[in-house]
Structure formats: structure tokens, C-alpha cells
Amino acid sequence: MKKQQNNELELKHTSVLTYNLDAYERGFRFIVNQGGSRSSKTYSICQLLVYLAINKKLTISIVRKSLPSLKNSVLKDLLEILKENKIYNENNHNKTENIYSFGNGSVIEFFSVDDEQKIRGRKRDILYCNEANELDFPEFNQLMLRTSGAVFLDYNPSDTEHWIYDVVLADEKSILVKSTYKDNPFLSKDQIEYIENLINVDVQFYRVYALGERPVSQTRIYTHFKKYVDEPASTNVVFGCDFGFNHPSVFIKVIEAGGKYYVQEQVYESKLTTADLIIKLNSLIPDQYRDKPIYCDYARPESIEELKRAGFNAIPADKAVKAGIDYVKSKEVFIHLDSVNLWKEVNLYSWKSKGNIITDEPIKLNDDGLDALRYALYSSKKSSGSGVWDYELVFA
Ligand SMILES: Nc1ncnc2c1ncn2[C@@H]1O[C@H](COP(=O)(O)OP(=O)(O)OP(=O)(O)O)[C@@H](O)[C@H]1O
Numbered sequence: 001m002k003k004q005q006n007n008e009l010e011l012k013h014t015s016v017l018t019y020n021l022d023a024y025e026r027g028f029r030f031i032v033n034q035g036g037s038r039s040s041k042t043y044s045i046c047q048l049l050v051y052l053a054i055n056k057k058l059t060i061s062i063v064r065k066s067l068p069s070l071k072n073s074v075l076k077d078l079l080e081i082l083k084e085n086k087i088y089n090e091n092n093h094n095k096t097e098n099i100y101s102f103g104n105g106s107v108i109e110f111f112s113v114d115d116e117q118k119i120r121g122r123k124r125d126i127l128y129c130n131e132a133n134e135l136d137f138p139e140f141n142q143l144m145l146r147t148s149g150a151v152f153l154d155y156n157p158s159d160t161e162h163w164i165y166d167v168v169l170a171d172e173k174s175i176l177v178k179s180t181y182k183d184n185p186f187l188s189k190d191q192i193e194y195i196e197n198l199i200n201v202d203v204q205f206y207r208v209y210a211l212g213e214r215p216v217s218q219t220r221i222y223t224h225f226k227k228y229v230d231e232p233a234s235t236n237v238v239f240g241c242d243f244g245f246n247h248p249s250v251f252i253k254v255i256e257a258g259g260k261y262y263v264q265e266q267v268y269e270s271k272l273t274t275a276d277l278i279i280k281l282n283s284l285i286p287d288q289y290r291d292k293p294i295y296c297d298y299a300r301p302e303s304i305e306e307l308k309r310a311g312f313n314a315i316p317a318d319k320a321v322k323a324g325i326d327y328v329k330s331k332e333v334f335i336h337l338d339s340v341n342l343w344k345e346v347n348l349y350s351w352k353s354k355g356n357i358i359t360d361e362p363i364k365l366n367d368d369g370l371d372a373l374r375y376a377l378y379s380s381k382k383s384s385g386s387g388v389w390d391y392e393l394v395f396a
Pocket residue numbers: 012013014035036037038039040041042043044155156184186187
């Protein structure tokens with residue numbers, strides 16, 4: 001990292017930061033960071049933005065699709081960098097508005113594209129779209145039009161087709177900075193092993209998340225989910241449950257309203273015993289829903305029995321994988337904006353591939369929440385016979 005005379009900042013950094021700084025100084029409009037998992041894209045761009053904010057007077061916006069995921073990732077990284085470098089001053093941090101102000105008039109603001117006002121709001125000098133492939137092109141376009149200087153993007157190239165490839169990378173003012181975990185010397189041995197082992201999980205997955213390359217054919221399983229915020233007024237409710245221990249135990253709520261399904265994660269936590277889960281369910285499930293079915297993974301009959309003895313309507317789920325996925329795909333499904341773990345799974349959940357052939361078998365990785373979702377939707381269809389849920393109750 002270069003040093004400036006007045007505002008020195010000695011940052012331990014990776015080559016990804018050097019490439020981004022170089023691209024910025026050369027005046028590229030779009031600096032496109034495509035890479036595998038943990039290649040230091042986000043961390044490096046945050047370091048660079050802090051460095052620029054200190055050395056120039058800039059308005060910088062950091063944007064992601066949803067606010068919870070933004071808070072859990074890039075905002076955390078930026079605050080860590082400020083704190084590690086002893087720059088952080090709580091008085092300069094507006095936690096309600098998610099804006100950090102520097103003494104020299106620079107500001108870094110964080111917002112999600114769901115915030116209509118912000119997306120169409122004031123102009124900025126620099127834009128950083130974190131996990132940019134989550135954004136729709138019109139959303140990106142609105143942001144880009146209000147940005148006078150550089151636009152940074154980062155993403156894992158999990159899509160075969162995308163506006164980033166067709167529009168942004170096709171622009172002569174763009175530069176591609178590619179990176180993989182090998183560019184990040186700060187990873188632990190376990191983290192490296194996890195990424196390298198992806199080759200044994202799935203070749204396409206390895207391509208995207210280890211090598212940072214686009215998949216050769218479409219492997220993403222669910223591409224139709226939409227987000228929602230306000231719960232519909234319907235008492236047509238079922239639950240789905242996937243038991244874990246080292247893996248997370250997941251408990252989700254599904255509301256049906258007008259033939260649409262609204263899914264929300266309520267428990268997503270590792271190291272829970274069934275007794276722990278029961279304590280949580282007692283506070284999560286109100287009395288009116290106490291008799292609603294909880295479709296559970298039948299691989300754990302003892303846990304189902306414990307739930308039943310605790311007064312819940314726990315039922316073994318129909319776990320048919322392909323038919324269940326097809327059923328979920330055929331429905332209009334909304335996932336709550338705050339269900340960040342489910343959204344994360346949606347972005348990773350892919351068909352297994354053999355060479356260049358895509359199979360109809362999902363990769364068994366990061367699928368606990370989506371299994372619970374499938375159990376709830378598919379089993380409730382199967383059990384009522386006539387479509388889902390108690391339509392008689394709704395339409396009586
Ligand atoms: N310069 C650095 N100094 C210390 N740690 C770093 C540095 N760069 C990266 N790391 C560590 O490596 C981890 C992974 O980096 P980062 O999250 O930026 O990767 P990424 O490329 O954005 O990954 P993903 O594609 O999964 O979002 C960080 O959480 C951080 O712990």
C-alpha cells in the first residue's frame with residue numbers, strides 16, 4: 001500500500017488491493033472483482049475505500065441487495081478495518097443511518113437497494129456494489145447514473161448469464177480483477193482445505209467458488225424466489241424443521257396467502273440439542289399455531305418424538321428430493337428479507353455436475369434451510385391431497 005505524507009496508513013494487504021488501487025489510479029470507470037470464495041475481494045476494496053476517504057474528500061456508497069446481509073458482511077469488514085487502524089471514532093459513526101464520517105468531510109454510507117429513497121437519492125463520487133450479482137440491472141443502473149467516479153463491484157461468478165458479463169465487462173472503461181483464495185495469505189489451513197475440498201463436492205461448484213470462474217452451464221436450482229417484508233394476514237401456517245448439530249438446526253415458518261407462500265427462518269443455529277430447540281419453539285410458536293404441522297426430517301425419529309411429547313404437531317416430512325424441488329419451483333415463493341441464511345443458501349444451492357453434464361441431484365452442501373423449506377411446502381401438499389393447506393378455512 002502506498003503511503004501518503006500526511007495521512008499515513010500502513011495496511012497489511014493482499015495483491016487484490018494493489019490491483020484495485022492501480023485500476024483506480026488508471027481511471028477505470030468499472031473495477032470488476034470476480035473471484036472465488038475468500039479471495040479477499042471485499043476486505044481489500046474496503047481497505048482501499050478507507051484509504052481514499054482519508055486522502056481525498058469523497059462521498060462513497062457501499063451497497064448490497066439487502067440490509068441484513070450488508071450488516072453481516074461488508075459493514076463489519078469496514079468497521080474492523082477502521083478499528084484495527086485506530087481510525088474509528090464512535091462519534092463519527094451514525095449507526096441509525098449507517099454512515100461513517102471522516103474528519104476531512106469524506107463519508108462512507110451503507111444502504112441496500114431496497115431503500116428506494118437512497119437508490120434515487122444524492123450523488124456520490126464512488127460506488128461499491130458488494131455481491132453485485134444479486135442486483136438487478138435497473139437497480140445497478142440507477143446507482144451508476146448517480147456516481148461520478150469509479151464503480152467497484154465484487155461477486156462470485158455463480159451465474160452463467162449476467163448483466164455484469166454482458167454490459168459492464170463489455171464496456172471499454174471496465175477492468176476485470178480476478179482473484180482466488182490463493183491470493184489471500186490470511187486464510188487458515190482449515191479455510192484453505194474447505195475450499196480445495198470443493199472439488200470432491202462438485203466440479204462446477206469448485207470452478208465458481210475455488211477458481212473464481214463462471215460455470216459452464218446453469219447449475220443454480222432456485223432462481224425464482226422473491227423477497228417480502230410485511231407478513232400477509234393469513235393463518236394458513238405450517239412449519240419445516242431440519243435437525244442438525246454440527247450443521248445448523250433450522251426451523252422455518254411458511255404462510256400461505258392467495259396461493260403464494262411466504263417463508264421466514266426462525267431458528268438457524270448449530271449445536272442445538274432437541275431440548276434446546278424445544279425451548280426456542282415454545283417461545284416462537286404462539287398458542288393459535290400450536291396444532292399446525294411441523295414437517296421434520298424423518299432421519300431423526302427420536303427428535304420428532306421429543307417434539308410431539310412437548311406438545312407440537314411434529315410430522316415426518318416427505319423428503320422426495322427431485323419431486324419436492326420441482327414442486328417448490330412451480331410455486332410463487334417469497335422469502336423474508338431478514339432471512340439472511342436462507343438467502344445465502346439460495347445463492348449457493350446448485351445441481352451436481354459430472355463433467356459438463358448437469359445432473360438432477362443437488363449438491364449436499366449449505367442446504368439445511370432449503371431442505372426445511374422443501375419439507376414444509378411439499379409435505380403439506382402431499383398431506384392435504386387437494387393442493388395445500390386448509391382452503392376450506394380461508395374461503396369458508
Ligand atoms: N488484508 C487482510 N488482512 C487481514 N485479513 C484479511 C485481509 N484480507 C482478507 N482477510 C481475511 O480473509 C477473509 C476473506 O476475505 P474476504 O471476505 O474479503 O473475501 P471475499 O473474496 O470477499 O470472499 P467471498 O467471495 O466469500 O465474499 C476476511 O474475512 C478476512 O478475515
